[in-house]
Amino acid sequence: MLGSSRYDSEIYLYALANPQTFLDQIGPIRRFVFEAAQVKPSDNYRVTLSTDSAWLEFTAMQELWHRRTQPALPQKAAAQKAAEEFLNRVEQKCSSANRDWPTVLQGLALLPPVTNLRRADLVLVNRLDESTPDHWLYRAEPRLNLDGGGKTKAGVFGAQVEVRIGHMGQLISLHSRWQPLSGEKKLTTLSAFTPPAGEGSIQGQPDISFVLEGDGIPQFYLAPYYLSSDGHDMSLSSASPYSLTVHMERVSQTGSNMVVAAAASGGSGDYRYAWATYQLSRPELGFRQIDSSDTFLQQTTPPVVGSAVTVPKDAYIFLLNVKDRRTGAFKHHQQQVFAGTLDSDVTETRSPALA
Amino acid sequence: MLYAASGLGWDFELYMDSGGKPGTGGLALGNVRHAGHNFAKDLRLVAIWFSVDQVDKAGTVTSSKKYCRTLSQSSYFTPGKVRTLEPKPVARPGGKGTFQYLKETDEALNFSGYFKDGENHSAYGVAVQYEAPDLFSKLSLDNCEFAGISVEQIFLFSRYANDPRHEPSAAVTAARFHPIVRYKLTDNPRFQKGVPATRISSIRFDYRLHLFIDPHRSDFETPWTGNQAALFADTDIGNLRAIGRGLNAVLNPFASRPASGSAAFYAVEKPLVLEVTAPGLIKGISDGRDVVAKSPPPHETVVGWDNVHWWGARFPGAELISSPGAFHAAHVHWRWGSTIGNITTPGSASGPQFQPGQPLVDPDIPVQTIRVAITAGSRDPNLEATQEAELLAMTEANWEDAFDKGKPPKTIKDGDDICLWYSAEVHREAIVNKDKRLTSKTGGSVFIHGVFFAHDAEQTGVFVGSRKELYWDRTQADIIKNNVWFRSANK
Numbered sequence: 002m003l004g005s006s007r008y009d010s011e012i013y014l015y016a017l018a019n020p021q022t023f024l025d026q027i028g029p030i031r032r033f034v035f036e037a038a039q040v041k042p043s044d045n046y047r048v049t050l051s052t053d054s055a056w057l058e059f060t061a062m063q064e065l066w067h068r069r070t071q072p073a074l075p076q077k078a079a080a081q082k083a084a085e086e087f088l089n090r091v092e093q094k095c096s097s098a099n100r101d102w103p104t105v106l107q108g109l110a111l112l113p114p115v116t117n118l119r120r121a122d123l124v125l126v127n128r129l130d131e132s133t134p135d136h137w138l139y140r141a142e143p144r145l146n147l148d149g150g151g152k153t154k155a156g157v158f159g160a161q162v163e164v165r166i167g168h169m170g171q172l173i174s175l176h177s178r179w180q181p182l183s184g185e186k187k188l189t190t191l192s193a194f195t196p197p198a199g200e201g202s203i204q205g206q207p208d209i210s211f212v213l214e215g216d217g218i219p220q221f222y223l224a225p226y227y228l229s230s231d232g233h234d235m236s237l238s239s240a241s242p243y244s245l246t247v248h249m250e251r252v253s254q255t256g257s258n259m260v261v262a263a264a265a266s267g268g269s270g271d272y273r274y275a276w277a278t279y280q281l282s283r284p285e286l287g288f289r290q291i292d293s294s295d296t297f298l299q300q301t302t303p304p305v306v307g308s309a310v311t312v313p314k315d316a317y318i319f320l321l322n323v324k325d326r327r328t329g330a331f332k333h334h335q336q337q338v339f340a341g342t343l344d345s346d347v348t349e350t351r352s353p354a355l356a
Numbered sequence: 357m358l359y360a361a362s363g364l365g366w367d368f369e370l371y372m373d374s375g376g377k378p379g380t381g382g383l384a385l386g387n388v389r390h391a392g393h394n395f396a397k398d399l400r401l402v403a404i405w406f407s408v409d410q411v412d413k414a415g416t417v418t419s420s421k422k423y424c425r426t427l428s429q430s431s432y433f434t435p436g437k438v439r440t441l442e443p444k445p446v447a448r449p450g451g452k453g454t455f456q457y458l459k460e461t462d463e464a465l466n467f468s469g470y471f472k473d474g475e476n477h478s479a480y481g482v483a484v485q486y487e488a489p490d491l492f493s494k495l496s497l498d499n500c501e502f503a504g505i506s507v508e509q510i511f512l513f514s515r516y517a518n519d520p521r522h523e524p525s526a527a528v529t530a531a532r533f534h535p536i537v538r539y540k541l542t543d544n545p546r547f548q549k550g551v552p553a554t555r556i557s558s559i560r561f562d563y564r565l566h567l568f569i570d571p572h573r574s575d576f577e578t579p580w581t582g583n584q585a586a587l588f589a590d591t592d593i594g595n596l597r598a599i600g601r602g603l604n605a606v607l608n609p610f611a612s613r614p615a616s617g618s619a620a621f622y623a624v625e626k627p628l629v630l631e632v633t634a635p636g637l638i639k640g641i642s643d644g645r646d647v648v649a650k651s652p653p654p655h656e657t658v659v660g661w662d663n664v665h666w667w668g669a670r671f672p673g674a675e676l677i678s679s680p681g682a683f684h685a686a687h688v689h690w691r692w693g694s695t696i697g698n699i700t701t702p703g704s705a706s707g708p709q710f711q712p713g714q715p716l717v718d719p720d721i722p723v724q725t726i727r728v729a730i731t732a733g734s735r736d737p738n739l740e741a742t743q744e745a746e747l748l749a750m751t752e753a754n755w756e757d758a759f760d761k762g763k764p765p766k767t768i769k770d771g772d773d774i775c776l777w778y779s780a781e782v783h784r785e786a787i788v789n790k791d792k793r794l795t796s797k798t799g800g801s802v803f804i805h806g807v808f809f810a811h812d813a814e815q816t817g818v819f820v821g822s823r824k825e826l827y828w829d830r831t832q833a834d835i836i837k838n839n840v841w842f843r844s845a846n847k
């Protein structure tokens with residue numbers, strides 16, 4: 002938890018860079034990754050950035066899962082050293098520390114701060130036939146300064162950096178589940194932890210972690226959340242006015258339609274919403290915006306504006322964008338909602354206010 | 357012909373003929389990985405079973421028969437070419453000054469800034485359409501209400517993300533795999549009412565999902581191989597099965613419930629001790645006792661399991677994956693317990709999106725019986741089956757008979773090359789909960805709940821469930837002593 006300083010109640014939000022800025026520079030980035038890997042560019046290697054989040058992948062195609070002979074693997078300490086040195090080289094090559102780093106990327110870095118990585122795993126992974134080990138897998142969690150004083154670091158849930166070390170200490174893959182930061186930061190207040198109602202007693206102090214939602218998920222900044230557990234269930238709850246959460250559910254089902262309602266929390270209560278859907282079983286139909294929704298007010302303290310939509314009964318993935326009108330806090334949320342199969346004769350099960 | 361595809365971090369091999377059509381039996385994906393992590397050795401639909409009733413002119417069933425078909429020409433199915441679905445990228449609106457942009461405009465709310473209406477942005481996929489327009493006349497079914505069937509396999513692969521939520525905790529990031537089979541029965545224009553006829557009473561889709569999650573070892577001295585799996589049934593409150601379990605606790609006061617991690621479960625076997633055949637849903641519901649026209653044995657009075665978890669084996673004595681949690685594992689959930697809705701609130705990121713207490717099935721075909729089996733790999737020698745006879749050898753009219761052939765189940769507790777067999781049988785109708793009639797339409801999609809694949813390092817700190825073995829309320833000793841294949845959540 003945070004120490005005592007003038008920054009105790011002030012914590013950082015980190016804006017995310019637009020991935021397209023990096024994708025536009027894929028040529029030089031490939032070259033720098035090859036340089037960091039100390040291999041000549043060829044079809045034997047794959048270097049990609051995910052199109053929606055600029056997650057970096059480097060794979061030695063002939064080595065990872067395709068090596069014909071048994072590898073001679075380094076000892077654990079050597080494997081760790083190789084992995085960490087490689088990450089340092091990629092960080093150096095793919096950031097402003099490299100004088101050839103593209104001008105448009107100045108001030109931006111492809112990897113999370115390597116010095117802040119928390120090693121989570123260093124394990125041997127078997128060959129496919131499970132006869133012998135195939136390579137070492139190094140996994141680390143990115144961390145960022147939580148408070149303004151930089152005294153406390155918090156992990157980034159959903160982010161991970163993985164390096165695989167194979168035959169004779171060769172680097173055989175790097176996967177960075179990390180969307181680069183834009184360099185813009187904002188200080189905000191740390192919200193008090195409120196145990197989620199209805200749960201059992203929370204075990205120990207909750208952890209605080211930033212949350213990276215994932216590849217292709219609309220997200221503008223990293224905000225902190227409390228991670229808590231009551232021993233048999235886990236919860237993510239808001240740790241700042243910019244750390245919104247969304248509660249969504251099917252509140253009623255009648256005839257051929259169903260009503261799905263959502264309400265955000267963690268912010269001021271004054272929210273605006275936008276809805277869309279897609280159907281898993283019919284991907285060819287694609288995304289559909291829902292133009293018509295109803296607003297309702299939850300009489301809580303403070304009052305919370307919620308939103309509800311009426312759709313034909315079916316199985317959906319709902320997409321919801323939420324904005325706090327007072328602060329600009331933003332949250333994208335996706336959730337599967339299926340029409341109930343056992344309550345077809347139920348008209349109204351719960352009020353739209355999610356009571 | 358081998359086709360290697362890559363999209364959204366997924367890699368796999370797909371077997372096609374030189375004309376771009378799938379091999380015998382339909383789509384078969386091999387060596388499936390995400391971000392370099394192994395997920396499966398082979399994924400495929402094995403067969404489709406049609407249960408057919410002969411009815412007299414009053415509609416009374418006079419006889420029944422089952423027909424097995426594979427998705428191949430010899431089973432009267434004509435395949436189309438394999439198509440791929442490429443997701444469009446997700447755009448990112450805005451400019452410099454993120455926080456100012458978000459505060460001053462509402463542009464970020466508008467979905468048109470990210471997605472285009474009518475376009476797929478969600479999943480990479482491979483799909484094949486099969487037509488069998490006169491299947492039932494070729495099977496010599498007299499006066500059948502349907503002429504044939506269209507079937508489409510759509511195997512979808514999603515990005516790695518925390519959205520859509522995979523667990524009520526909103527705390528497991530994963531990529532999803534949906535091996536969807538969509539079908540539509542076509543009417544028989546020559547069908548005559550009021551005379552003896554043939555009726556399709558159910559259609560069963562049998563899958564083989566040879567999952568394989570990398571086992572990890574901490575050093576060269578502790579060799580460990582294979583996978584382990586677990587079955588879980590979530591806790592329900594206030595219904596028959598919860599009350600029954602409460603009574604059991606009273607009658608068996610010495611059956612101590614594991615202190616941690618088990619309270620969310622009505623029943624748990626983690627890891628599975630022996631090979632198993634197990635019920636998941638019984639005609640659309642979890643408790644077979646609530647089906648009015650009882651299913652035939654062994655399903656008539658059983659409670660189904662809700663999910664399977666699958667992970668790289670840990671050596672004896674080592675910590676297992678966490679439950680709830682399982683941060684490096686395959687998760688298959690077809691239902692969440694009814695308490696999920698009770699323990700979540702607007703103040704947390706969790707939510708009852710998981711349809712607490714209800715099956716995650718296509719609402720057009722709700723009357724589904726879901727069965728799973730987990731077997732040792734040595735029972736699955738035809739990993740890359742290419743002949744119809746090999747596929748037919750993997751399935752039986754009575755589904756459990758394909759596994760329980762009179763030999764006792766093998767021990768798999770400490771890890772094995774295990775294989776998941778999943779079956780979804782769509783029934784025409786059922787009456788459940790005394791008087792609720794569930795009916796299925798003439799088409800729909802199975803396996804829409806999918807499988808999700810998390811491959812994170814195990815979390816540390818308080819933010820994890822139990823990493824121990826869990827057995828409730830059947831003990832490990834009970835399982836070994838009983839030594840039976842069929843194990844439900846209550847028997």
